[in-house]
Amino acid sequence: MKINSLSEITHLIQNELDQFNVFFKQSLKSKVGLLDLVTRYILKQKGKKVRPVLVLLSSKLAGEVNERSYRGAILVELLHTATLVHDDVVDNAETRRSFPSINAVWKNKVAVLMGDYLLARGLMLAVEGNDFDFLKVITNTVKRMSEGELLQISKTRKLDNDEETYFRIISDKTASLLTTCCEIGARASTTDEQKILALKNYGENLGIAFQIRDDILDYIGTTKLFGKPLGGDIREKKLTLPLIYTLKNSSSDDSKHIIKLIKNGGKKLDVKDVIEYVKKSGGIDYAEKVSREYAQKAIDSLAIFDKSEIRVALESLVQFVVDRNT
Amino acid sequence: MKINSLSEITHLIQNELDQFNVFFKQSLKSKVGLLDLVTRYILKQKGKKVRPVLVLLSSKLAGEVNERSYRGAILVELLHTATLVHDDVVDNAETRRSFPSINAVWKNKVAVLMGDYLLARGLMLAVEGNDFDFLKVITNTVKRMSEGELLQISKTRKLDNDEETYFRIISDKTASLLTTCCEIGARASTTDEQKILALKNYGENLGIAFQIRDDILDYIGTTKLFGKPLGGDIREKKLTLPLIYTLKNSSSDDSKHIIKLIKNGGKKLDVKDVIEYVKKSGGIDYAEKVSREYAQKAIDSLAIFDKSEIRVALESLVQFVVDRNT
Numbered sequence: 292m293k294i295n296s297l298s299e300i301t302h303l304i305q306n307e308l309d310q311f312n313v314f315f316k317q318s319l320k321s322k323v324g325l326l327d328l329v330t331r332y333i334l335k336q337k338g339k340k341v342r343p344v345l346v347l348l349s350s351k352l353a354g355e356v357n358e359r360s361y362r363g364a365i366l367v368e369l370l371h372t373a374t375l376v377h378d379d380v381v382d383n384a385e386t387r388r389s390f391p392s393i394n395a396v397w398k399n400k401v402a403v404l405m406g407d408y409l410l411a412r413g414l415m416l417a418v419e420g421n422d423f424d425f426l427k428v429i430t431n432t433v434k435r436m437s438e439g440e441l442l443q444i445s446k447t448r449k450l451d452n453d454e455e456t457y458f459r460i461i462s463d464k465t466a467s468l469l470t471t472c473c474e475i476g477a478r479a480s481t482t483d484e485q486k487i488l489a490l491k492n493y494g495e496n497l498g499i500a501f502q503i504r505d506d507i508l509d510y511i512g513t514t515k516l517f518g519k520p521l522g523g524d525i526r527e528k529k530l531t532l533p534l535i536y537t538l539k540n541s542s543s544d545d546s547k548h549i550i551k552l553i554k555n556g557g558k559k560l561d562v563k564d565v566i567e568y569v570k571k572s573g574g575i576d577y578a579e580k581v582s583r584e585y586a587q588k589a590i591d592s593l594a595i596f597d598k599s600e601i602r603v604a605l606e607s608l609v610q611f612v613v614d615r616n617t
Numbered sequence: 618m619k620i621n622s623l624s625e626i627t628h629l630i631q632n633e634l635d636q637f638n639v640f641f642k643q644s645l646k647s648k649v650g651l652l653d654l655v656t657r658y659i660l661k662q663k664g665k666k667v668r669p670v671l672v673l674l675s676s677k678l679a680g681e682v683n684e685r686s687y688r689g690a691i692l693v694e695l696l697h698t699a700t701l702v703h704d705d706v707v708d709n710a711e712t713r714r715s716f717p718s719i720n721a722v723w724k725n726k727v728a729v730l731m732g733d734y735l736l737a738r739g740l741m742l743a744v745e746g747n748d749f750d751f752l753k754v755i756t757n758t759v760k761r762m763s764e765g766e767l768l769q770i771s772k773t774r775k776l777d778n779d780e781e782t783y784f785r786i787i788s789d790k791t792a793s794l795l796t797t798c799c800e801i802g803a804r805a806s807t808t809d810e811q812k813i814l815a816l817k818n819y820g821e822n823l824g825i826a827f828q829i830r831d832d833i834l835d836y837i838g839t840t841k842l843f844g845k846p847l848g849g850d851i852r853e854k855k856l857t858l859p860l861i862y863t864l865k866n867s868s869s870d871d872s873k874h875i876i877k878l879i880k881n882g883g884k885k886l887d888v889k890d891v892i893e894y895v896k897k898s899g900g901i902d903y904a905e906k907v908s909r910e911y912a913q914k915a916i917d918s919l920a921i922f923d924k925s926e927i928r929v930a931l932e933s934l935v936q937f938v939v940d941r942n943t
Contacts, residue, residue: 321764323764323767323768323771324771325767325768325770325771326764326767377729377730377733380706380725380729381725381726381729381730382726399706399707399725400707400708400770401767401770403703403706403707403729403732404703404707404763404766404767404770405763405767406729406733407703407732407736407759407762407763408759408760408763408764408767410733410736410759411756411757411759411760411763412760414740414752414756414759415756415757415760418749418752418753418756418757423744423749426740426744426752427744430737430740430741430744431737431741433733433734433736433737433740434734434737434738434741436733437730437731437733437734437737438647438649438652438734440730441649441651441652441727441730441731441734442649442651444651444726444727444730445649445650445651
């Protein structure tokens with residue numbers, strides 16, 4: 292059994308994904324014309340649906356995909372979409388997945404309300420389905436995601452991030468939702484707490500590996516056509532793992548100099564210089580090593596499950612995450 | 618029994634309100650420094666706490682104030698605060714209750730995240746307390762509030778509001794949360810569905826009367842020192858009850874002329890002219906009449922309860938709402 296691409300993974304649960312898409316569309320129907328217009332616009336921008344895929348795969352690994360799995364998948368996708376819509380407001384983003392962002396088309400007011408609506412819609416589905424366990428998990432996740440982002444903002448302002456806080460931030464802002472996908476998927480199809488815990492651990496470690504890789508990609512590779520330019524985190528004064536390692540392992544003078552450069556920002560800051568310095572100091576290598584360690588932990592978490600196509604798919608997903616260049 | 622002011626009402630449940638304030642403060646404690654800073658800032662701006670007061674009074678009228686009443690009161694206050702924080706972002710408001718707004722002090726990013734955090738925190742409390750009935754009510758309310766606001770925005774853009782849609786908008790965006798306060802308060806202390814329904818009806822009618830009064834105040838009275846200037850709704854192209862009535866009862870030529878004036882906006886639009894025309898056409902009188910009808914319905918809803926200090930307090934609250942000049 293070998294899986295070579297993300298599309299091979301989604302192919303394994305194509306029927307379930309098709310069913311999910313039907314339900315997801317239904318969940319977004321509204322009698323308010325403007326709401327319907329905006330949600331139809333959102334539906335046109337087909338994302339990779341990583342989160343619903345995780346819910347469905349987890350459900351299938353722990354038991355069988357059922358009604359609750361679909362509700363869980365819709366819940367996390369609605370929450371994720373709400374987050375993206377709000378993110379674009381806070382970042383003043385003009386585009387999302389090469390489409391103009393909702394705030395760009397309909398202004399901030401509509402975008403903030405739309406995010407609130409999508410979140411409420413997701414929670415209502417869980418309430419209507421009596422999925423009290425999902426609500427417990429998801430409300431804590433929303434709280435952790437906003438806490439993580441706010442912690443990141445305060446560390447950004449002070450430019451004093453350390454490794455411990457970095458891991459707390461990425462666990463809260465990124466890994467928590469992926470963990471939730473796996474937990475909800477598992478809870479939908481089993482009551483075996485050992486299996487649920489294994490899938491939660493998988494999600495948490497996958498999420499950490501994913502975010503470290505994301506932060507590495509800010510330092511390496513070529514400027515992407517539609518993506519963020521290299522060094523964006525440096526310009527935004529975000530200290531991520533490669534730089535945190537570098538600062539800790541440089542002479543005090545060098546560290547102070549880099550911090551000063553980043554702090555002052557503006558035209559004088561040549562991010563290429565910082566990137567080169569981080570590369571030379573082994574910051575990238577270190578972050579890649581750590582990312583692979585978390586990836587391995589994610590894979591190891593699945594050891595309690597019998598070897599199956601679905602288990603291989605989840606293992607391969609981890610590999611794609613840490614190997615990806617975009 | 619006669620109650621002459623809002624403070625006499627709150628005085629009736631002063632002990633419970635003090636207890637509420639202690640619990641509310643506790644619910645906002647966070648390990649994230651920035652979060653703690655922002656929430657302490659919010660706590661300094663003591664609002665009128667109308668929504669917790671409604672929860673506590675409803676609980677007391679239907680039975681006894683208990684742990685669940687407090688959780689309900691915190692839940693609605695957190696949700697209301699989240700809404701205000703988001704509102705200030707979407708309106709680019711610089712101040713709130715004479716304090717600089719959160720977006721003005723900490724930027725939009727923090728304000729949007731803070732709103733999400735407060736909402737999640739409230740829902741978590743309900744989850745932790747196993748208040749599944751509260752969750753059912755509150756998630757539907759969040760959905761209705763955003764739907765109402767979005768419907769208002771689309772009507773504002775098209776300038777084609779009618780009375781039916783107006784009532785749908787104010788029921789969703791304003792009355793729904795007040796209804797929820799009364800319902801949650803009642804559910805906390807009784808399982809008697811007749812009492813719960815009576816208090817829900819009270820809240821809904823109170824909410825409608827409140828919003829109509831709010832919309833009237835945009836036309837009458839003097840420019841407030843710290844408040845919105847007169848005619849703000851007209852400038853924002855919001856058609857509310859006084860104007861909707863006026864347009865419907867004017868000659869087709871007059872209506873078209875006013876709509877054109879409002880549509881073009883800018884310096885040419887003298888809101889005083891529009892206000893005068895609405896007054897002369899009886900738009901204010903009509904809106905006041907309707908507002909008082911809803912107020913009476915709210916009072917009548919309480920008829921099933923024995924006459925008591927608390928019932929009188931709730932009845933008086935309705936009077937204050939429709940009589941207020943600010």
